[in-house]
Amino acid sequence: MTDSPPATNPQSLLSEAYNPRLLQQAGKLLVDLVSQHFLEIEGARGPVLNWKSPADNIQTARQWLQTPDLAADHPAGLDRESRLTRFEQLVRLSLKRGQNLHHPHYVGHQVPASLPLAALFDTIGSLTNQVMAIYEMGPWATAVEHAVVDALGEAIGFPSGCFGGLVTSGGSLANLTALLTARNACLGESWTAGLADKAAATLPTRLPVIVAHADAHYSVTRAAGILGLGTEQVIRVPLDSCRRMDTGQLDSILADLRSTGTPVVAVVAAACATPVGAFDRLHDVADICQRHQIWLHVDAAHGGGACMSNKYRHLLSGLERADSVVCDAHKMLFIPALCAFVFYRNAAHRFVAFQQEAPYLFDPSVNDMAEYDSGLVNMECTKRAAALGLWGIWSLFGPELFENLVDKTFDLGEWFYQLLLQQSDFEPYCKPQCNIVVFRHLPSTLRDAAAEVIDRYQLKLRLAVIRSGEYYLVPCVMDGRSYLRTTIINPLTTGEHLQGLLDCLRKKGTETLDTL
């Protein structure tokens, strides 16, 4: 042991990396570059997606890791100015090679053109590395999460003070967490004894099942696989003409399962289902689940945000009767990914998912803190301060902003559907309930073509459009046929932009027909 205690060399690479002045300089550079980028893409200048092959992008990303010119004479490697120049190059490259969700021609997946200032609140969390698991490590992050869980839960309609909730890293994890809770509630010893243990008294002889909306998100089937129930134990409820669960069929499926003594872990309803955005009739579904005494889980990852809109909250009527609900703030509340909510109607259920101790983590002398130690209820241990963005936007703009976002994009979905109806060469799949619109292009030359040709055309047409950078939309399969799918999830998208999409599809369609 040396006489003088070890210190940090102020000329070292370490000191430079943590220098607040470098942070300030790089931060302002970043803000200028990103603001300029937003000005351009919000104004529809430049491509939506700057298409490069994976090989090209990966090679470029690797090259920067291997650049050897960092080991200069200076103890800290590059001097400040050279490092800032390099920083600027890395930022420009990252902006240039990304997907531009804020371009009004982006009408793709259910990932929004997120609210820019929400990302600034995220940045506070990233820069100061606020995390949760125990209250002490993220006291403000925890408080903010509690505040938005309460506010959003009340907007959904849960009675104040009775429900519980949490924020987790995405809708798939949120569904997994809720279905784990339902599994443990249904199959008492499954957490400790496992599902294979026939000696455990509460485990049944019939294989437990999950009963789900036929269009349920793939994370529901995945959850069955992960939780040891088995993907084959998911029973899919047939849909009605609007692709909602057929409630008559749901009732008779549950009656059959009950009559054979098959344990039903949960019914999974959708608000809305991913393919065409169909909202289940939740009051009817809740009545049926109540009658059969079965856990009702509603995946409202996409549609849950409609609770903020007076015009559209009717789509969620009955959601407050679900035992568990998933709602992604990073979808219809326009927060950057990931900020997914799980709600339990009965707050006591929040501790049913996980049950164990980590003695080094929690201080047994302050037991009253357990309510605020998120690690006890979350799939993650350490988790990000993911609620800061929603809290910040809500505090800065008020809940009206969320209402405006829902109304604007849902309205435009209906408008786009009407526009499609007026075209002789476009065919909407069905009337939309929200901002998801599915359709296909049927130019006259393809009217009598084989189904396989029409399907291949939709896929090739889409690829041609997105790789041109002019618009971004996605493919989907409905009833075994290929369709085009748009989610209007950028409030800067207007009717004119959607008219332009049809023009673009026609133009690229002509070229595509030649290559079929």
Add this chain to the structure above:
Amino acid sequence: MTDSPPATNPQSLLSEAYNPRLLQQAGKLLVDLVSQHFLEIEGARGPVLNWKSPADNIQTARQWLQTPDLAADHPAGLDRESRLTRFEQLVRLSLKRGQNLHHPHYVGHQVPASLPLAALFDTIGSLTNQVMAIYEMGPWATAVEHAVVDALGEAIGFPSGCFGGLVTSGGSLANLTALLTARNACLGESWTAGLADKAAATLPTRLPVIVAHADAHYSVTRAAGILGLGTEQVIRVPLDSCRRMDTGQLDSILADLRSTGTPVVAVVAAACATPVGAFDRLHDVADICQRHQIWLHVDAAHGGGACMSNKYRHLLSGLERADSVVCDAHKMLFIPALCAFVFYRNAAHRFVAFQQEAPYLFDPSVNDMAEYDSGLVNMECTKRAAALGLWGIWSLFGPELFENLVDKTFDLGEWFYQLLLQQSDFEPYCKPQCNIVVFRHLPSTLRDAAAEVIDRYQLKLRLAVIRSGEYYLVPCVMDGRSYLRTTIINPLTTGEHLQGLLDCLRKKGTETLDTL
């Protein structure tokens, strides 16, 4: 349908929320406020943790959501200047009420004083909402992840081109993902048929188990609960005098299990285990697993970063022989949470965890893209561009920075241990192998006190210290007794700061003794 297509009112709240000029103004304000904050806390000014009760913090967070003064005359609510003022208030509040990991007196959990510029790269991802699941949605995010998976996997010692890997939302999820893969590899039909199905041919009559380091992180037991194996089916391997797995006992446990035909899903080793940072002797463990033909999973969430250090990478010798490895870049690589890696020695295993299709998501006409659609290998569906921070820092400072971070903090762990040995009133629990140091304070007046009193003293002493804001450290339980635990995970912490910690504990200890 109206004649003119719907547009966005430039005076509206929506337009204001997406205004690039507002972003620029707010962004620069944020950068100035955070840089000033870093200047203060890095200089050890102000408290580490500004202690407020959960009730106080939650009430404050709620009040901001409910402030009614946003609905002014202007269509966009507040005018620009008032909104920027409000933004500044929200940022100041969030900075003031958080945990200050960058304060050199922070020596708490295994969450680092993260590299500030890594957060700026994170910000690019948040602002532009780059996400993965399919390549198209985050082409650059995907490329960057592939590049750092390759670079870090090679630093661990996996042969180039043979291994696979991914980034996920935290070490607990990473362990869950790897153990799900091991479960599916071990119990062929468990994904589809579930664990309860006795008819499935590959499911054994003996209950499957996981064999784990006795100090394994609680996420391992949790994984057994989640995966349907059951928390009681985790067999804990006794430890040697250094709290590493006793490899003789491991060998005989596995031999017994094999002789009874019990399926072993995985052996879980630690590099290092959480309580005192003990690194398993991985070559010995790998030899044993190889002999018994059992999947070896190594939780290197904390210690994995040592692969970047010439001085300390010997601690990980043999890690490259594991079937799966977890390494958190948000621990010893000092990236903000969350950036956790899962590696598979055999790249083919990356598709074993999940097996299903989401036809709307992936374009069947471009099958060669599946390699780059992260949703196929990840627990999340949509996931954040979580690798940008690591890629940016690596590209900007070179790998030497990570080496310096590991060396600095690991060295200081040893120095602190030696310092403790020299004190008559402090007792280290054991010699540290890295930057985790466990000890207790035993002032002369407590030398002959009952064990219960000494234990209570450690807990009360710690609470007194952290709530004073002078230092932040954590409690732990070793062999049923209470200890104090520090992780030196801020490179700005020096020997003098650690000397100061002992002074602070003595000072607060005197006050605490009066209240025992």
